[in-house]
Amino acid sequence: MPRVGVLALQGDVREHVAMLHAIGVTGELIKRPEQLEGLDGIIFPGGESTTMAHLLATSGLQLALEERVANGLPVLGTCAGLILLSHKVLDGRDQQWSLRALDVIVRRNGYGRQIASFESPVDVKGVGVVPGVFIRAPRIEAWGKDVEVLAKLDHGDGPHPVLVRQGAIWGCSFHPELTNDSWLHQMFTSSL
Ligand code: GLN
Numbered sequence: 605m606p607r608v609g610v611l612a613l614q615g616d617v618r619e620h621v622a623m624l625h626a627i628g629v630t631g632e633l634i635k636r637p638e639q640l641e642g643l644d645g646i647i648f649p650g651g652e653s654t655t656m657a658h659l660l661a662t663s664g665l666q667l668a669l670e671e672r673v674a675n676g677l678p679v680l681g682t683c684a685g686l687i688l689l690s691h692k693v694l695d696g697r698d699q700q701w702s703l704r705a706l707d708v709i710v711r712r713n714g715y716g717r718q719i720a721s722f723e724s725p726v727d728v729k730g731v732g733v734v735p736g737v738f739i740r741a742p743r744i745e746a747w748g749k750d751v752e753v754l755a756k757l758d759h760g761d762g763p764h765p766v767l768v769r770q771g772a773i774w775g776c777s778f779h780p781e782l783t784n785d786s787w788l789h790q791m792f793t794s795s796l
Contacts, residue, residue, distance in 0.1 A: 606644035606796035609634040613659040615651020615684060619781040623789040637668035644796045645678040645772075647789075648685025650739065650779050653693075653712065656684060657701045666701065673705050678772035680792040686775035687712060687742050694745065706773045707748030708765075714743025715759060726766055726778065728755040731787050736766065736778040744768065744777060 605628065610620045612633035621631035624647075632639065634646060646669075648656075660666040673679060681689040687696070691704045694711040715722070718740055726736035736757065744765045747753070755767040766777045767788075772795070780788040 605629055606793060607632060607642055608793060608796070609639065609643045609646040611646060611648050611656070611665075611685070613663065613665070614655050615649035616779070616781060617649050619779075620647050620649050620682075620789075623781050623786045624793070626786045627790050627793060629789070629793055634665070635663065637664045640665075640668055640672050640677070643672075643677065645680070645792065647792070648679060648681035648688050649781070650683030650685060653684040653687035653702075654697045654700060656688060657697075660688075661701065670703065673703055673773075676772060678774075678792070678796055679703075679705065680774040680776070680788070681706075682776045682779055682781060682788075683739065683741055686710060686744075686777055689773060689775050690742075691748075706768070706770050706775050707751050708744050708768060708775065709746040710742040710777075711745050712742055713740050714745070714764075715741050715761075722759070724757060724759065726755050726757055728767060728787070730754075731791070734780065734785060734787055735783045737780075737782045738778045741766075741777045744775075 624631040689706040
């Protein structure tokens with residue numbers, strides 16, 4: 605079994621750990637740089653990207669992650685986690701930090717604010733239709749040629765990617781961890 609960490613500074617950490625547990629993987633809670641040692645992959649949860657970015661800096665994890673990810677550590681980011689991975693963040697805080705590991709431009713709250721949160725079925729390449737829970741979700745506005753689009757959704761605003769992968773880096777604008785199906789955790793874990 606691969607060793608999978610869940611960034612545990614803020615956000616829906618427990619839900620990701622439960623998804624991993626359901627497929628027989630122990631999610632290791634990552635709060636400090638030394639806990640990255642020996643991991644095969646890490647999950648960035650949903651939550652609030654500006655808060656997570658702040659805590660990443662103060663915990664020392666930001667530098668450690670920049671180094672590990674540059675050296676190939678696989679990452680799956682959902683919602684705020686996708687924002688943290690993106691090359692560029694629109695409508696973020698001034699100078700909002702991101703890892704720039706995934707060649708996408710995302711717009712924070714791109715589908716609207718909390719009140720505009722919604723659920724919609726999403727058709728995922730190679731998986732089928734899964735439930736999509738979108739909560740203040742980032743919208744992927746642009747993506748590079750090395751980014752594979754695994755699912756798109758048209759929420760009345762034209763089709764936008766909602767699940768992408770660039771090699772070992774995966775970004776999902778919705779929250780599979782809030783449903784009771786571990787399909788994404790299965791996909792990510794079996795790629796490690
Ligand atoms: N809008 C949030 C952010 O900017 C993300 C919301 C979420 O993860 N559900 O981080």
